[in-house]
Amino acid sequence: MNQTGPTYKGTFVTLEGPEGAGKTTQVKLLSKELKALGVDHEVTRDPGGTALGKQIRRILLSNDYVVAPLAELLLYQADRAQHVAEKILPALERGALVICDRYIDSTVAYQGYGRELDFELINTLNQMSTQGLTPDLTILFDIESADGLSRLHPGGHDRMEREDIEFHRRVREGYRKIASANPDRFEILDASKAMTTVQEEFRKILSTHFGERHRLAEVMTRI
Structure with missing residues (x-):
């Protein structure tokens, strides 16, 4: 689809949300149905969608490191630059449906609203690392911070999940502000439901949004 950044034949959907919102579970279920229908699609994640990205993700989420906020921001951007160039853009160019678990809006929410880093810097880096690639649709899985955190497995929390509740509340509020500022791109889903x-x-x-494209209307009937 066409947009302000690169042009491509495929469809780019990103999923966003606070910790414990359940988006990862939903995309796995959807991918299973798409595979059964023979739909060309890529399910990926940010960070960690490439071999290099997996190493960056390990560093970012490990409790073994104390990562400075600016270093954290730059590591996310390094992952994203590789991810877009190696995996996301090639899939879109061949006409695939790409569904990415987190993307640029996570950086604005977590490093901008959560860490309170400079928004202009974040937006500039996001533009550089993605080559201007903006999602066709972003779905925000919205849930109260405390409710989302309560869904996480005890004892298995990564470095980001272990941040205090006020950090997570800033992130959630940030997401809602981002969605409000971008109504043409965002849909908000109440993730607290069953x-x-x-x-x-x-x-x-x-x-x-996409009807028969990638057989998504057909997937709707398979619930």
Whole structure:
């Protein structure tokens, strides 16, 4: 699809949300259906969508390191630059549906609102690392911070999940502000509902936006 950045034949969808919102579970379920229908698609994540990215993700989320906020921001951008060049753009250029678990809006929410780093710097780096590639659609899985954190497995929290509740509240509020400022790109989904309800609403959003493209309307009927 066409936009202000690179042009391509495919469709680029990103999923955003606070910790414990359930977006990763939903995209796995969707991918299973897409595979069954033979739909060319890529499910990936930010950070960690490439071999290099997996190493960066390990550093970013490990509790073994104390990472300075600016270093954290730059590591995310390094991952994203590699991710877009190696995986996301090639898939879009061949006409695939690409669904990315987190992308540029996570950086604005976590490093901007959460860490309170400079927004102009973040936006400049986001533009550079992505080559201007903006999603066709972003779905925000919204949930109260405390409720989302309560869903996480005890004892398995990564460095970001272990931040205090006020950090996570800033992140969630940041997401809502980002969505409000970009209504043409964002859809907000209430992720506090039952998993089957979220699944239905998630697929309905995709079907409404893209219809028969990538057989998404057909996926809606397979719930």
